[in-house]
Amino acid sequence: MKPQIFIYDTTLRDGTQGEGVSLSVDDKLKIAKKLDQLGVHYIEGGWPGSNPKDMEFFVRARELQLTHAKITAFGSTRRFGIKAEADENLQMIIESGVEAVAIFGKSWDFHVTEALGTTLEENLHMIYDSVRFLKENGLEVIYDAEHFFDGYKNNAEYALATLQKASEAGADWLVLCDTNGGSLPSEILQIVSRVRREIPTPVGIHCHNDGELAVANSLSAISAGATQVQGTINGFGERCGNANLISVIPNLQLKMGYSCVPEEQLKQLTNTSRYVYEIANISPANTQPFVGHSAFAHKGGMHVSAILKAGETYEHINPDVVGNMRRVLVSELSGQSNLLFKAQQLNIELDKTKPEGRRIIQKIKELEHQGYQYEGAEASFELLLRKGLDEFEEVFTVESFKVFMEKQGDEDIRTEATVKLCVNGQIVHTVAEGNGPVNALDNALRKALESFFPDIKDMYLTDYKVRVLSEQDATASKVRVLVESTKDGSNSWSTVGVSANVIEASWEALIDSMRYALMGRQDDAADWDETVQERQGILNH
Template sequence: MAQIVKIFDTTLRDGTQGEGVSLSVEDKLKIAQKLDVLGVHYIEGGWPGSNGKDIEFFHRVKELNLTHAKVTAFGSTRRKETKAQDDPNLNRILESGVEVATIFGKSWDFHVHKAIQTTLEENLAMIYDSVKFLKDNGLEVIYDAEHFFDGFKNNQEYALQTIKHAEAAGADWIVLCDTNGGSLPDEVAEIVAKAGQAVSVPIGIHAHNDCELAVANSLAAVNAGARQVQGTINGYGERCGNANLCSVIPNLQLKLGYSCISDEQLCTLTQVARYVSEVANMHMPVGQPYVGNAAFAHKGGIHVSAILRHAKTYEHITPELVGNKQRVLVSELAGQSNLIVKAQELQLNFDKDNPKVKSVIEKVKELEHQGYQFEGADASLELLLREAIEGLEEVFTLESFKIIVEKSAGRGVVTEAIVKVNVHGETMLTAAEGNGPVNALDLALRKALIPHYPDIQKIHLTDYKVRVFDEKDTTAAKVRVLIETADADNSWNTVGVSENIIEASWNALADSIRYALIGKTRVEHKQPEPQRLGVINH
């Protein structure tokens, strides 16, 4: 039977110390629910002694009725030269109503002298008194040994004394923290093993990522005997972040054979990672291992040709194990294998001997040469393939558009778009004002189409990007516009290219509307999974 490793998530506390991360109480409650579904064992909700937001969170989290995770409150050991029962921070933990407390104390003699400016003996008493006070009040206590690895390397005997005092006071867990993130995996493994020999309490690991080793250090610690891993979703955290649980969990479970969460819960990992990034309003790296959008994406024609035969040729696991999916990108590097795969996903009859198929392959490559980028605009690619293979109904055709930009003293800059389109033989002439030319064009086009397609009111633009290439041409350079559009359930991306930014924007905008109107909207997390191109046997 696989050995169990408990997962301690500190996204809501340590994760919020990362630059740019700010979570409201509502955000924290939503994420806590997702973490519970994922199956983590502990959710560190915050520091109730530090701010009112965390106090409110601990009050309201009780209403969630979490089924799997235990919520824990964070704090420090008592202040020097005070009694534990009189310490405000420790009392805030009790008042929060949690069943589990996580407190940190000093392991490094340098920190004892310089940071809290007390004696080594008083620091040991602070650790013992604080843990015992919380245990006497019926809480499960996780003791985080801050800067343990630096402390151990500087004064091994004293560092071990600190965790022995935590054990003597009744700590349920002792977690060794690489707080500065400067340790290496072999050091972590050696020190964790020695700490495990010094105490009988189960050991955990809390690693920071300052050397890009937080995940590696966490795995090394587990192999050396640690049975709890602390980290955050997507690796959020102070400075360079914490150990990324989205990598830690699948590495432990799929590569090393430990048991962290159920197989069904592991299948939600990608969804949880992307949900947390959305709620935190943080960009999620496309190449993030396991859960990134490109983690199982294939672009080179040789690669795609190989995965047509067997997915294992270029995939180290089956993506669905972590809730992700295989993607095939189409670009100037693509061979016909890439388009065959895309056609299979769209359930199109893509006969490579069909002259139409051969022509669309050449057209894609030519458009990419002109500056189009279909790997980031699947909706435009789908329109192109469907038009070439099946033919598409022309839902509207442009007759003309005009943009007027006026700057006046009273109103500032005002943009007006006048659009004339033909919809099923009827010419529609509309005008609209917007906060820019693209917004004005979008509003005017919608106004023309709503009488024929009222559902168009449910979609909206969510992102707009412009990329200038051929910079040597300065203001006459060609531009690529990428537009993301969404409705209540789905989102899709389209592309336009031109030397005129307004024309490029119109091309991308028109594709986004056409894509919605033909009823072929596809979305990563809503569409049915395509048939796998190969089977990986584990």
């Protein structure tokens, strides 16, 4: 039976050193609770002696009701020339109230003499004294051997001596750090294997991703006998980031047969990844393995035909296992299998023996040749599909729209939109202003529809993207507009418009968004019309 692998998360400390990542204390507490729910074993909260924010986190973290994880502090070995008992940073670690601490020390002789500015012998004393002092104060001590692999390649015997000193002082873990991220999996395997042979203390691995090998290096270390792996959610971290635990965990658990987190919690992997992206205010990477929106997305018709028979034909795991889902994309590469799958997802009956499917596929190919793209606009695709099957009734039709913009002197630009619709046989003519042409059109459109569908006021746009499709045409280029909308803040839908005129493309996406929101609501408009007629009859009498 393979040993338990202990997961050490440093998103809240090492992850925040990544460019563009900034977390408040409240953010860190929320993420800590989420990591505990996933089942990680250690949550590194920060460096208590470095800043007030980290110390506040440790104080407030005492109130967290965690079931799996230990909140862990981070720090360094004592300064040279003083006793461990007199080192303020070590004292702050003890005052933080944590059960476990990770302290780093120098393992590369070059760093000892050049960066630290002390002797090799003094560095060994610093490691021993710091570990001893923290152990005497009842802490679980994880010794992070900084730059271990670079140090080993330069002076293997000294690098091993630093580990030996930490072990003699009572360290519970020796974590080998590929701090510059430049090692190869074969090197990691060989070096970790020797450490495991010569030193009895359990070993961990801490890899950076500068060679895009952090996950591979972490797996190699586990294969060589390491039983703790350090990393961050989504690979956040300085420079190119840290080992991505979102990839490390399923590879270890599903591919290599190790136990990392409770089996039922593995389904929280996708949710955890996206939650941390959201808290950090960073857009998720669609192509991220295991959890990305595109990780189990299929586009080629032959691929889709195969996965409809057996998912494993083009999927390395069942997406449900990590809380993700299979997606089938519809594009110019699509075949009938893609269309059948999407129709099935939308509960639309589509008979592949009839010509409608072939006509819709051909229509999609023609539209995509013009610049439309339905992979990120599934609401527009559903409207297209229902129209092609004569399953869509127009709630309203557009008679005309007009946009007026005026700029006088230093005054702000004034934008006004006029919209003329036909709703249930009635002509509705509205005018609205906005902070730009798209906003003005949106305001005028919903103003026209709210009289018939009052709850349309709860719908709002959450994203608006414009992409130039033919840059060589300069200002005459055709553009594609993607609009994302929501009604309750949780469920959203996306629509697309294409034109050489950005306002027309935006209008097309807006109209599709409204049509999708109102799909199947013709009776509501009829009821409204009857109510108006009844009221008018009462007034006339």
